[in-house]
Amino acid sequence: MTGKSKSESTQQKGEKVENRGDYDPSSPTFRLENSPFYLMAHADFKYHEDMDKVLHKHGVSKPIYRVMTVLREHQPASIGAIAEAALTKRSTISRIIDRMVEQGLVSTESNPEDNRITEVTLTPAGQQTLRKLTPIVGRQFSRAMVGISNRDIAHLLRTLKMISDNLGKLPIE
Amino acid sequence: MTGKSKSESTQQKGEKVENRGDYDPSSPTFRLENSPFYLMAHADFKYHEDMDKVLHKHGVSKPIYRVMTVLREHQPASIGAIAEAALTKRSTISRIIDRMVEQGLVSTESNPEDNRITEVTLTPAGQQTLRKLTPIVGRQFSRAMVGISNRDIAHLLRTLKMISDNLGKLPIE
């Protein structure tokens, strides 16, 4: 039995729950190798494993790089906002920002509207570093996606977004 | 521009490299929200975030659960083999196994063929715990997959496996 469960058509709202067969971790025929979450972790792990080495040559750690990509998107940003986007605890981000300030990658200033908030901004040097890193990451991305069409990537994104949305709704237990 | 690049058909071996458009982290129009790896990390994070809480009620941590699922698949297994499958360093697994032995979840014995190797096996109590946890994890999985067809899951698996394979080949830089 391999993905040959009863219904394989796209599920509609209110429809009966599908039998997940091999994919369901509670199925007796389940294998890690067919587990979406295991494969996600695996792909993500390999992707970052390689990248970590390259980044370190430029004095940038994985979490620092992640913070930079968050900032590129939306700047300035508070510690809390960065933490949420980077899937990390506030305290951790707070310390990472300290190091980034030391390295001259970002600058901080307290929000004039609300002094509790620390606003973080990439410095020109930080932007420069990010620009230098971008093509490297781009090559790593291309390497990961060899043989996969843009259509497949779009499909992947749709599914991943649905999963995230589902898990965003309040947990059951 | 959203997934409307030149070629969207499935890529063949030896074909020209696709323009990844928005998906490529080195594209000027790139957004984290459209990054496959970011979304994988996000989905994985949420999935385990919820599960962690539930598991702790049963005295089981996330890494311990992961080791158990690896062992369910292939038993007995050496520390090194577990480490590789669980995407964790040997030293970390070594310590996790210590704790699991204390908790009575696994037993260890050295391989009679090669005394350097430590073989790890789930105890009946460990199997019992795993059986108790399985339906809980199953429900979490179902919750994550609401509205996603088995066909879509199969597609997701295929793509994730391809990505892992690609990254398994020797890195470029």
Place this chain on the structure above:
DNA sequence: ATTAGCCGAATACATATGTATTTGCACTTT
């Protein structure tokens, strides 16, 4: 048979992350 080298696991040490607490600011209620 002895030794050199390799390998798996364990451990000492360094680092990083998370949890709980503290500090300072803002806002509401009186």
Place this chain on the structure above:
DNA sequence: AAAGTGCAAATACATATGTATTCGGCTAAT
């Protein structure tokens, strides 16, 4: 305007993970 409450960030402390080293056992070359 004073006090209580709530929030953001920072920090002290605990835990977990990773890196480098050590220990013991296997294997091959001499």
